[in-house]
Amino acid sequence: MINSKEKIVNILIEKGNELFKQPYKYIKFTKNKEADKLLNNLKDFPMPLSSLA
Amino acid sequence: MDRQIKAERAWLIPYEVSEEIEGFEFSTLLRVNQENMIKIFKRKSLHRFNEIMGKNFYLAIRKIHNDYQDDASNIWKGNPRSATIVRRFLEFNGVGIKIATMAANILARDFKIPIKDYINIDISPDVHVMRAFKRLGFISKDASNDDLIYCARELNPMYPGIFDLSCWEIGRYWCRPNEPICEKCYLSRCCNKNI
Numbered sequence: 001m002i003n004s005k006e007k008i009v010n011i012l013i014e015k016g017n018e019l020f021k022q023p024y025k026y027i028k029f030t031k032n033k034e035a036d037k038l039l040n041n042l043k044d045f046p047m048p049l050s051s052l053a
Numbered sequence: 054m055d056r057q058i059k060a061e062r063a064w065l066i067p068y069e070v071s072e073e074i075e076g077f078e079f080s081t082l083l084r085v086n087q088e089n090m091i092k093i094f095k096r097k098s099l100h101r102f103n104e105i106m107g108k109n110f111y112l113a114i115r116k117i118h119n120d121y122q123d124d125a126s127n128i129w130k131g132n133p134r135s136a137t138i139v140r141r142f143l144e145f146n147g148v149g150i151k152i153a154t155m156a157a158n159i160l161a162r163d164f165k166i167p168i169k170d171y172i173n174i175d176i177s178p179d180v181h182v183m184r185a186f187k188r189l190g191f192i193s194k195d196a197s198n199d200d201l202i203y204c205a206r207e208l209n210p211m212y213p214g215i216f217d218l219s220c221w222e223i224g225r226y227w228c229r230p231n232e233p234i235c236e237k238c239y240l241s242r243c244c245n246k247n248i
Contacts, residue, residue: 015219027163
């Protein structure tokens with residue numbers, strides 16, 4: 001018989017794996033759309049100097 | 054920045070700075086000296102610790118300039134080990150284990166950045182995570198940050214940080230310090246409720 005601690009650990013690991021395996025989704029870090037746009041754009045911001053040349 | 058203020062407020066800081074200096078291009082950020090960065094933090098009251106965080110923000114820009122060729126993504130480029138990423142974050146002024154592991158976890162879990170292993174992405178010793186772990190009966194009521202970290206390592210050695218977001222959400226939204234909303238928590242049936 002599985003005890004409650006094991007049950008909880010299994011549920012949490014399952015949850016964690018679900019989050020880990022799902023494809024990238026736009027992340028709402030704040031309640032500000034512009035700020036979130038900036039934070040979600042890892043590729044372009046802050047824009048490196050080399051890409052401005 | 055995520056220190057003793059709400060996460061949403063901390064995450065807003067880069068945007069607030071970009072508004073103030075009219076751009077978030079690296080060249081624009083580099084033009085702001087330490088004194089002016091602290092002034093921006095103070096004027097806009099961006100943080101509880103404006104002097105320290107303004108300085109840390111400035112030093113982070115300088116570090117990315119000096120060590121990572123003006124490109125923050127060089128910190129995690131090339132499929133590095135988790136220990137490498139965490140160590141690189143720890144090298145930034147003001148970054149401790151909580152922020153370093155949280156940042157590595159966000160890169161792996163949310164941004165899907167390829168990382169060779171997850172063994173050194175620990176659980177972040179955050180107040181919400183800590184409360185959830187205590188009430189679930191995983192650690193004692195007087196447990197330290199180290200107790201939390203080693204407990205998560207023991208429970209899931211290959212990726213201890215896997216518990217991070219779920220427990221943060223449980224602690225933030227349902228397992229509150231006062232009047233927890235147990236009936237809404239999905240762990241309610243098996244939780245020890247050490248409240």
